[in-house]
Amino acid sequence: MFTAQISHVVIEKMQKIVGAAHVLADEENLYKYSHDETEDLSFLPDIVVKPATAAEVSQIMQFCSAEGIPVTARGAGTGLSGAALPIYKGILLSMERLNNILNIDDKNFQALVEPGVIVQVLQEATIEKGLFYPVDPASKGSCTIGGNIAQSAGGLRAVKYGTTRDNILNLEVVLPTGEIIWTGANVLKYSTGYNLTQLMVGSEGTLGIVTKAVVKLRPYPSYNLVMLVPFTTATQACEAVNAIFMAGITPSCLEFMEREALEWAIAYTGSSIPLPAHIQAHLLIELDGNDMELLLKEAEQLYQVVNTYDVGDILLGESFQQKEELWALRRKIPYAVRHNSVYKEEDTVVPRAHLPQLLKGIKEIGARYQFKSVCYGHAGDGNLHVNIIKGNMSEEEWTTKLPEGIREIFRLCVQLGGTISGEHGIGYVQKPYIDIALPEVNLAIMRGIKKVFDPKGILNPGKIF
Amino acid sequence: MFTAQISHVVIEKMQKIVGAAHVLADEENLYKYSHDETEDLSFLPDIVVKPATAAEVSQIMQFCSAEGIPVTARGAGTGLSGAALPIYKGILLSMERLNNILNIDDKNFQALVEPGVIVQVLQEATIEKGLFYPVDPASKGSCTIGGNIAQSAGGLRAVKYGTTRDNILNLEVVLPTGEIIWTGANVLKYSTGYNLTQLMVGSEGTLGIVTKAVVKLRPYPSYNLVMLVPFTTATQACEAVNAIFMAGITPSCLEFMEREALEWAIAYTGSSIPLPAHIQAHLLIELDGNDMELLLKEAEQLYQVVNTYDVGDILLGESFQQKEELWALRRKIPYAVRHNSVYKEEDTVVPRAHLPQLLKGIKEIGARYQFKSVCYGHAGDGNLHVNIIKGNMSEEEWTTKLPEGIREIFRLCVQLGGTISGEHGIGYVQKPYIDIALPEVNLAIMRGIKKVFDPKGILNPGKIF
Numbered sequence: 001m002f003t004a005q006i007s008h009v010v011i012e013k014m015q016k017i018v019g020a021a022h023v024l025a026d027e028e029n030l031y032k033y034s035h036d037e038t039e040d041l042s043f044l045p046d047i048v049v050k051p052a053t054a055a056e057v058s059q060i061m062q063f064c065s066a067e068g069i070p071v072t073a074r075g076a077g078t079g080l081s082g083a084a085l086p087i088y089k090g091i092l093l094s095m096e097r098l099n100n101i102l103n104i105d106d107k108n109f110q111a112l113v114e115p116g117v118i119v120q121v122l123q124e125a126t127i128e129k130g131l132f133y134p135v136d137p138a139s140k141g142s143c144t145i146g147g148n149i150a151q152s153a154g155g156l157r158a159v160k161y162g163t164t165r166d167n168i169l170n171l172e173v174v175l176p177t178g179e180i181i182w183t184g185a186n187v188l189k190y191s192t193g194y195n196l197t198q199l200m201v202g203s204e205g206t207l208g209i210v211t212k213a214v215v216k217l218r219p220y221p222s223y224n225l226v227m228l229v230p231f232t233t234a235t236q237a238c239e240a241v242n243a244i245f246m247a248g249i250t251p252s253c254l255e256f257m258e259r260e261a262l263e264w265a266i267a268y269t270g271s272s273i274p275l276p277a278h279i280q281a282h283l284l285i286e287l288d289g290n291d292m293e294l295l296l297k298e299a300e301q302l303y304q305v306v307n308t309y310d311v312g313d314i315l316l317g318e319s320f321q322q323k324e325e326l327w328a329l330r331r332k333i334p335y336a337v338r339h340n341s342v343y344k345e346e347d348t349v350v351p352r353a354h355l356p357q358l359l360k361g362i363k364e365i366g367a368r369y370q371f372k373s374v375c376y377g378h379a380g381d382g383n384l385h386v387n388i389i390k391g392n393m394s395e396e397e398w399t400t401k402l403p404e405g406i407r408e409i410f411r412l413c414v415q416l417g418g419t420i421s422g423e424h425g426i427g428y429v430q431k432p433y434i435d436i437a438l439p440e441v442n443l444a445i446m447r448g449i450k451k452v453f454d455p456k457g458i459l460n461p462g463k464i465f
Numbered sequence: 466m467f468t469a470q471i472s473h474v475v476i477e478k479m480q481k482i483v484g485a486a487h488v489l490a491d492e493e494n495l496y497k498y499s500h501d502e503t504e505d506l507s508f509l510p511d512i513v514v515k516p517a518t519a520a521e522v523s524q525i526m527q528f529c530s531a532e533g534i535p536v537t538a539r540g541a542g543t544g545l546s547g548a549a550l551p552i553y554k555g556i557l558l559s560m561e562r563l564n565n566i567l568n569i570d571d572k573n574f575q576a577l578v579e580p581g582v583i584v585q586v587l588q589e590a591t592i593e594k595g596l597f598y599p600v601d602p603a604s605k606g607s608c609t610i611g612g613n614i615a616q617s618a619g620g621l622r623a624v625k626y627g628t629t630r631d632n633i634l635n636l637e638v639v640l641p642t643g644e645i646i647w648t649g650a651n652v653l654k655y656s657t658g659y660n661l662t663q664l665m666v667g668s669e670g671t672l673g674i675v676t677k678a679v680v681k682l683r684p685y686p687s688y689n690l691v692m693l694v695p696f697t698t699a700t701q702a703c704e705a706v707n708a709i710f711m712a713g714i715t716p717s718c719l720e721f722m723e724r725e726a727l728e729w730a731i732a733y734t735g736s737s738i739p740l741p742a743h744i745q746a747h748l749l750i751e752l753d754g755n756d757m758e759l760l761l762k763e764a765e766q767l768y769q770v771v772n773t774y775d776v777g778d779i780l781l782g783e784s785f786q787q788k789e790e791l792w793a794l795r796r797k798i799p800y801a802v803r804h805n806s807v808y809k810e811e812d813t814v815v816p817r818a819h820l821p822q823l824l825k826g827i828k829e830i831g832a833r834y835q836f837k838s839v840c841y842g843h844a845g846d847g848n849l850h851v852n853i854i855k856g857n858m859s860e861e862e863w864t865t866k867l868p869e870g871i872r873e874i875f876r877l878c879v880q881l882g883g884t885i886s887g888e889h890g891i892g893y894v895q896k897p898y899i900d901i902a903l904p905e906v907n908l909a910i911m912r913g914i915k916k917v918f919d920p921k922g923i924l925n926p927g928k929i930f
Contacts, residue, residue, distance in 0.1 A: 105816070106711075107707055107818035108816035108819075110816065130713075151656055154654045154656075158654055159653075162631075165660065165663075166631065175906070179906050186883070187847055187883050188623070189623055189814060189846050189888055190630075190667070190884060191616055191628075192884045192886045193907070193908075194911045195617075196907065196910065198630075198663040198664070199664050202656050202659070202660050203660075242572055245574065245684070291759050293759075349650070349653075351652060353572035354573075381652075382573075383653075417573075417650060417652070418650050419655060422652065422654040422655065422656060425656045426657060434657075437650070438658055439646070441640070441644050442661070445917055446659045446661075448916075451913075452916075
């Protein structure tokens with residue numbers, strides 16, 4: 001597909017643009033940037049280039065366009081769909097040095113940030129000003145805003161505050177030609193030509209390189225309540241999710257965890273949270289707001305709703321520390337699963353009232369294809385992470401039989417009105433399944449749009465479609 | 466640009482597709498569909514065609530693609546940018562018969578609707594089920610969901626609940642080829658290829674014909690408080706807007722009205738709302754929620770904020786009727802302005818803390834170009850409708866000098882981080898100004914996207930760029 005070789009000329013050119021210290025070609029670094037957190041995939045780039053400004057990105061893109069060199073942008077490498085892997089080699093463009101919070105505008109409730117800013121760093125900086133960037137991926141301590149934009153990351157609070165797509169107002173983007181554009185304006189409503197901003201969000205680095213973002217902030221809610229509700233069956237836990245919304249409550253987080261997800265996280269973290277034998281699933285629920293009385297009222301209502309199901313003792317986070325312990329457990333599940341076995345994670349999403357059907361279907365499909373799954377995720381959004389555990393499966397079953405099982409799971413998602421990725425993106429690993437979600441007409445439109453932005457196809461080639 | 470003539474063959478073909486009763490070519494009807502609510506523009510179509518199903522739209526598009534006939538879709542004709550005017554003649558595709566609410570899914574908080582559904586009809590149908598489609602244009606009693614989607618309409622509640630773009634989950638669209646696609650899935654988060662859904666919203670009928678929409682619903686808030694706050698200066702009213710947000714309050718509506726806007730509306734409706742001589746502007750504010758105690762607390766806070774300015778007696782809507790009277794006044798302003806004089810309405814939008822600068826700038830520009838303006842609008846979004854009043858201006862000044870003044874206003878918007886349309890769209894009348902908001906690179910990308918969807922350029926030609 002790409003004929004250009006990375007020669008010394010290329011390396012010297014890159015060194016000239018970003019400085020010699022920021023061009024890496026040694027084995028150790030190439031390996032480091034060859035993988036993200038998607039399974040055990042590894043694709044070595046030819047070189048790693050670390051620009052520090054949009055102007056440098058622009059020069060890099062101009063050169064790579066002229067030479068036909070693939071460019072794959074990367075945030076922190078926490079992705080779960082292999083979207084930032086340089087599968088056609090070329091330049092791995094690490095955005096880690098573009099990591100400044102340029103402005104927090106506490107009058108207009110917006111911040112201007114570079115893509116390499118760690119999400120938690122932005123959260124903390126805004127909270128200091130009484131404001132709040134609400135997007136909260138499980139990996140917030142390491143993932144970057146730029147990566148979040150590329151994949152339209154969701155996370156724990158999307159149920160109340162939306163995903164990354166809903167919280168981006170405007171983007172500075174370097175096009176493959178090297179031209180630098182802003183996609184929109186710094187406003188809450190926009191009806192001035194086609195919406196390039198939300199098109200860019202979730203385009204996985206295939207249309208342009210984001211070099212600045214204007215993100216939307218909100219007033220930081222003064223109070224929250226966190227509770228862990230144990231259920232004797234996973235189906236009932238899923239059913240309760242919808243009952244909570246039907247009661248008029250909109251939690252700021254509403255997470256579902258199958259027993260084993262929590263069990264493994266407890267073992268992994270050494271937590272002392274009790275897990276009685278008859279408990280099969282949990283909901284982890286946060287309510288937030290500015291009025292503690294109202295929150296307590298809502299919690300009372302919520303207790304009434306969940307108590308119509310077969311639940312165990314509800315644990316209410318009493319202190320900041322106890323709340324943090326509950327969140328840490330939830331955030332550590334992916335690591336605990338990885339620690340336990342080779343696995344594949346699917347990012348299924350359906351209208352939330354269909355969660356019980358989705359979960360039931362996944363287990364039936366698992367029984368037929370003989371794989372075990374551990375499910376958890378953002379139930380309030382209908383977004384269920386299905387972790388398929390390799391366990392004792394043979395290598396052959398894993399590589400040949402399993403993809404058929406995954407196809408069935410994805411077909412079920414689509415039948416239920418959902419799709420195959422809610423927040424991780426298609427990237428490299430879901431690409432073989434894209435036909436289940438999108439007919440050829442849609443794919444042709446997407447390829448057409450890709451061509452408008454990137455006629456030579458040098459940006460993150462081989463991803464999505 | 467278009468060479469095909471509308472011959473009898475075309476008319477007969479259309480009659481065959483939609484039935485003879487639904488193809489109109491008489492003078493009276495052609496005139497009726499030749500204008501919307503944008504100034505006094507009128508462009509006669511060759512014929513008006515009223516399909517009743519997506520399948521019919523598909524047949525129409527196939528035929529028009531083959532013949533190169535322009536197709537301009539139209540909702541209720543309440544648009545304010547001339548976006549639905551058939552400036553290149555051809556077929557005016559009225560979506561009024563596609564007016565069914567197909568499903569209100571009160572479990573998943575979403576509704577499946579056809580584009581011709583009147584917004585207020587959808588609102589009332591959802592409220593019956595305890596749910597709520599929050600997008601609330603001033604023209605909600607007549608405008609349609611389809612028109613709202615085309616222009617990304619905002620309205621009174623966008624400040625808390627977002628614009629149409631934020632409330633659309635999935636769209637069925639007929640492409641110029643006649644192919645029918647869904648743009649996404651019926652889910653709250655979506656990371657499965659490019660985001661075609663929010664690209665379609667606001668594309669003004671230039672990329673495809675929307676034939677079904679899945680809209681997002683929310684629990685209907687049980688209570689609201691409405692208050693009218695009079696200010697002795699318009700600048701202070703604008704400043705108070707930001708102070709309200711800075712105090713941590715997010716109103717469900719926050720409208721600004723210059724004295725004359727309200728004065729004309731009072732005269733137009735015969736209202737008895739008092740308007741003392743020293744009052745120069747008003748904020749009309751709604752708080753909503755499920756807890757009356759909390760609302761009263763918030764109202765108390767809000768009183769404290771606005772009382773730091775020079776305000777008159779605050780009017781609190783005591784009854785449903787009094788609240789409705791306040792809203793009716795606000796909703797009637799556009800009609801009152803029109804009743805008063807020929808005018809041009811600009812849909813300026815800036816980050817909301819810059820509203821005082823915008824208003825000041827508009828008045829300075831008006832003084833220089835000798836035009837009077839009456840401003841009102843969705844101040845909570847930073848979205849100010851600038852009504853330029855013809856009054857005694859000569860026809861020559863109106864047509865030659867005024868556009869320069871408008872250019873200056875738009876340049877000011879862009880300087881302040883805003884843009885030239887927040888919710889009305891570019892359509893026909895803002896097209897001469899698009900270069901102020903969008904550089905040629907952006908326009909080239911938009912033209913490229915247009916070509917992907919509509920290579921022959923038959924959909925709503927001559928709009929946006």
